[in-house]
Amino acid sequence: MAYFTTFGDLQQELTTYYYSTGQRLQFNEAVDELCRKGKLSETPPSSEHNQMLFGHMKLDDFSKIVDSIVIPVTPSKGLTQRVNEDDIIPLLRDIFIIRHSRHTRPYLHRHNYVELDYVVEGSCTLHFEEEKGRTLRAGELCIVAPYSNHDIEITDESTVYCVMLRRSTFETSFFSLLLRNDVLSFFFRMTLQEESKPNYIIFRTHNLQWMQTLVQNAMLECHKTDEYSNVCCISFINIMLACLLRSSSETPQLYNYYGGKEFSPVLNYIRQNYRTLTLTELAEHFHYSKPHLCTLIKQNTGVSFTELVRHIRMARATEYLLNTNRSVSEIAEVVGYHSPDHFSRVFRTSYGMSPQEYRKQNTEQADRFVPFAME
Numbered sequence: 001m002a003y004f005t006t007f008g009d010l011q012q013e014l015t016t017y018y019y020s021t022g023q024r025l026q027f028n029e030a031v032d033e034l035c036r037k038g039k040l041s042e043t044p045p046s047s048e049h050n051q052m053l054f055g056h057m058k059l060d061d062f063s064k065i066v067d068s069i070v071i072p073v074t075p076s077k078g079l080t081q082r083v084n085e086d087d088i089i090p091l092l093r094d095i096f097i098i099r100h101s102r103h104t105r106p107y108l109h110r111h112n113y114v115e116l117d118y119v120v121e122g123s124c125t126l127h128f129e130e131e132k133g134r135t136l137r138a139g140e141l142c143i144v145a146p147y148s149n150h151d152i153e154i155t156d157e158s159t160v161y162c163v164m165l166r167r168s169t170f171e172t173s174f175f176s177l178l179l180r181n182d183v184l185s186f187f188f189r190m191t192l193q194e195e196s197k198p199n200y201i202i203f204r205t206h207n208l209q210w211m212q213t214l215v216q217n218a219m220l221e222c223h224k225t226d227e228y229s230n231v232c233c234i235s236f237i238n239i240m241l242a243c244l245l246r247s248s249s250e251t252p253q254l255y256n257y258y259g260g261k262e263f264s265p266v267l268n269y270i271r272q273n274y275r276t277l278t279l280t281e282l283a284e285h286f287h288y289s290k291p292h293l294c295t296l297i298k299q300n301t302g303v304s305f306t307e308l309v310r311h312i313r314m315a316r317a318t319e320y321l322l323n324t325n326r327s328v329s330e331i332a333e334v335v336g337y338h339s340p341d342h343f344s345r346v347f348r349t350s351y352g353m354s355p356q357e358y359r360k361q362n363t364e365q366a367d368r369f370v371p372f373a374m375e
Contacts, residue, residue, distance in 0.1 A: 002074055003031075003040035007099055008067025010034070014103045024105040028077050035075035044070050056213050059121055059159060066099050069223050081149075083111040085166050094169040095233045097219040100124070100152050100160040108149040114165045114191070115144040116237075120212050122158025127151045129198050136160075141203045141211075141244065143184075145191035148198035161215050163237060167192055173234045174241070184245055186267060186301050197299060202253040203244050214240040263300045266293075270305075274312045275336035279305050313337070314350045321359040328355045 013030045017023070025033065034040050088111070089096040100117070106127050117126070118141045125133040126142060128150045136142055138158075144150055146167060154160060165174075170192055187201045205211050218236035221229045266286060270277060282305070283290045297305050313335040320331045332343035347355050 001042075002072045003035065003042060004044045004070050005031070005034055005040055005073055006067060007069050007071060009039060010071075010073075011067070011101055013039075014101055018103040024103050026079055026105050026107050027101055028079055030101070030104075031073045031077070032075050034073075040073065040075065044072070054213075054217065056209050057216060059212070062216050063099075063159070066219070071098075079107060081107075081109045083109055085111065085113040085164070089113065089164055089166055093222065093230055093233075094166050094173060095218070095222055095230070095237060096164045097215070097222045097233070098162050098164075099219075100154055100162050102154040102157065104153070106151045106153045108151050110147050110149050112146050113167060114146060114170070114188075115150075116163035116165070117142045117144065117152055118161045118163070118211065118215055120159045120161060120208070120215075122154075122156060124158055124160050125153040125155075126200070127153060128200060136202070139205045139208045139211075141205060143187065143201050143203075145187075145197070145199040148200065150200070161219065163215070163218070165237070169234070174238065184241070189302060199300070205244060207243070210243065211240060214243070263296065266296065267300070270308060271312060274309050274316075275334075277309065309336075310346065310350070314347065317343070317347060317355065318351075318358065321355055322362055331355065 010027075010030055013034055014025055017025055017030070017033065031040075106125075108127060117124075117136065119136050119138050121138055123135055123137045126136055127133050128144075128148065133153070152160060152162070170188060174188075184201065184203075187199070191199060214236050218233050218240070221233040221236065266282070269285065270282065273281075279290055279293065282288075283293045286293070288296070294305060297303075297308060301308055303311065316335050317331055320326055320334065324331075326334070328344065329340040332338075332340045335343070337343035337346070344354055347358070351358055353361070
């Protein structure tokens with residue numbers, strides 16, 4: 001049977017228990033304590049937040065709103081190391097957002113959905129696989145791949161929001177993110193494979209206020225019940241990820257579980273030198289053997305070195321075709337092909353048409369749209 005509580009009551013139980021006993025509970029254990037004390041409701045109190053979109057709100061003011069949000073809970077559920085998205089994300093919803101509970105006991109678990117942890121204030125500790133706890137600070141966003149053993153630990157009054165996204169959502173609402181040639185696109189393509197490996201990626205954001213506003217609006221939307229709230233929530237997260245990529249000047253930190261090292265330096269080096277880079281040069285630069293490097297690239301991107309370079313070249317070629325007047329021969333040379341004919345053959349294999357046809361088709365589609373055209 002489902003019961004109901006609020007984020008505020010649940011956090012109060014966790015905090016009170018910690019300061020009175022010196023020990024910390026897990027989320028489900030705190031729910032059991034509330035049930036034992038008769039503090040759970042059998043019917044959800046009315047708490048629909050009808051507030052429209054808002055600009056920047058002070059964290060203390062928004063925290064009061066979060067404290068009043070009602071959430072369904074199930075007592076005596078026990079602890080589990082494997083969580084299914086349907087156990088957390090409400091039915092017919094693509095995204096669910098919570099404020100991470102403070103003063104909980106770390107408990108490594110894994111799930112089949114994508115998790116985004118955004119530190120708004122203070123800091124937290126990311127526990128991940130066999131890695132020693134890593135500190136995440138205000139302005140950092142960590143994206144955890146499905147099936148990774150992890151947990152977030154907050155030992156003070158820091159504020160961390162957790163965004164949970166169904167894997168299927170990326171095939172529809174976030175599809176455009178999978179088509180780009182940036183590090184986040186590679187990360188998502190790799191982690192959404194059927195047998196994805198433990199991984200995470202960390203971004204450092206610079207406009208903390210803007211990111212905070214986006215995630216706050218998304219959180220309010222995901223706890224509304226009208227027919228527009230789900231699509232509004234998706235839109236806010238889409239904007240958040242796009243702004244993240246646009247403003248992130250520092251190299252994202254990509255964890256590679258297999259080698260115990262970050263893979264992002266390798267990936268970024270490939271992206272910067274793809275025009276002339278060979279596997280031998282890459283191996284020498286990072287002091288890896290070629291077989292080990294091939295394995296590392298395959299595990300982190302899902303494709304071989306040759307396929308990865310070809311994908312980057314083709315992505316850049318389409319940008320030149322659509323946004324410049326350069327000839328096919330010039331574009332071929334710019335993206336690393338000495339022979340225009342070879343470039344055209346590879347392009348046709350990738351897109352099912354020649355570069356000229358690709359440019360013509362997409363230009364015609366753009367030309368057919370005339371804003372405010374009169375009949």
